[in-house]
Amino acid sequence: xxxxxxxxxxxxxxxIGFAVVKNLCKQFNGIVYLTARDVGRGEKAIEELNxxxxxxxxxxxDIDDIQSINNFANxxxxxxxxxxxxxxNAAICFKQEATEPFGQQAAVTLRVNFFDLIxxxxxxxPLLRPHARVVNISSAAGFxxxxxxxxxxxxLGDPNLTLNDLTSLMKEFVSAAKAGTHVEAGWxxxxxxxYSVSKVGVSALTRIQQREFLEDAREDIVVNHxxxxxxxxxxxxxxxxxxxxxxxxxxxFAALLPAGTTSPKGDFIWHDRQIIDWVxxxxxxxx
Numbered sequence: 687x688x689x690x691x692x693x694x695x696x697x698x699x700x701x702i703g704f705a706v707v708k709n710l711c712k713q714f715n716g717i718v719y720l721t722a723r724d725v726g727r728g729e730k731a732i733e734e735l736n737x738x739x740x741x742x743x744x745x746x747x748d749i750d751d752i753q754s755i756n757n758f759a760n761x762x763x764x765x766x767x768x769x770x771x772x773x774x775n776a777a778i779c780f781k782q783e784a785t786e787p788f789g790q791q792a793a794v795t796l797r798v799n800f801f802d803l804i805x806x807x808x809x810x811x812p813l814l815r816p817h818a819r820v821v822n823i824s825s826a827a828g829f830x831x832x833x834x835x836x837x838x839x840x841x842l843g844d845p846n847l848t849l850n851d852l853t854s855l856m857k858e859f860v861s862a863a864k865a866g867t868h869v870e871a872g873w874x875x876x877x878x879x880x881y882s883v884s885k886v887g888v889s890a891l892t893r894i895q896q897r898e899f900l901e902d903a904r905e906d907i908v909v910n911h912x913x914x915x916x917x918x919x920x921x922x923x924x925x926x927x928x929x930x931x932x933x934x935x936x937x938x939f940a941a942l943l944p945a946g947t948t949s950p951k952g953d954f955i956w957h958d959r960q961i962i963d964w965v966x967x968x969x970x971x972x973x
Contacts, residue, residue: 689815691716692766693941696749696806697776698722699731701919702823705934706773706941707731711740713942716770721758723748723776749776749802759809768815771941774803774822774888779881779921789864792880796860799884800891804853807895820909821940822892824954826916826973827878828885830965835872842890843965849894856887889954889964896952910940910950911964915957916973926973933957 693710697703699722710718720742722728728744735742745761748754762769777799780791814820833839841847841855862868869875874882892911899907916926917933936957940950954964962969
């Protein structure tokens with residue numbers, strides 16, 4: 687008897703994550719899990735889908751809570767035995783008007799967007815089935831050329847970069863941000879710098895993960911990193927010119943790549959589905 691396929695989207699009660707769930711409900715032949723840290727908001731999102739005639743399941747998942755991650759992984763393993771699509775969408779970004787000290791913003795942003803993502807992957811990757819598709823949401827802000835320091839760029843863009851090396855670099859950024867020395871160390875110097883560095887980390891991580899999948903005994907597991915576009919969401923104060931539907935397009939495309947895909951594979955995908963050289967560029971536009 688064939689197993690029911692399973693898709694999971696993190697941080698999916700609103701914005702791009704919710705739009706991706708909508709798309710998967712229409713296009714994916716399996717169960718779609720909408721996850722969110724807040725149970726009430728997650729259940730309300732499911733009700734919205736039901737009103738559209740779409741069916742998804744809700745499960746609480748706070749990526750900043752290791753126990754929540756463990757509980758979700760155990761639930762999926764017990765009830766489904768595996769995962770076919772994983773969209774890592776959950777993330778945070780401090781607004782320009784944020785009053786928290788820069789070092790604190792850096793620590794929190796990197797913890798949630800990078801280190802918590804690693805925890806999610808560590809717990810859920812063992813459940814990936816052959817031909818599984820993973821999508822890590824990055825950003826135009828995570829394009830490597832936004833890092834000014836040549837030595838940092840060289841290290842981050844190294845095709846043989848290890849996870850230990852990458853996590854060390856991300857920790858070094860947080861320490862430098864707290865000390866106020868991040869600019870001298872070669873990191874960006876914009877108000878959204880912590881978000882930018884966190885997404886550089888996500889993109890570099892994706893390249894490492896695909897390299898590891900190529901050595902995995904399970905066949906044809908593919909992970910890509912996506913810039914969904916400058917989208918009108920709460921994260922952008924609804925300033926982005928793209929709708930959440932437009933922002934979810936490339937994400938859904940990567941989540942539904944057919945078996946045996948050779949490209950994109952470990953690639954940086956722009957919101958219009960173009961494959962971009964993450965190390966050298968060019969990018970089609972600023973956003």
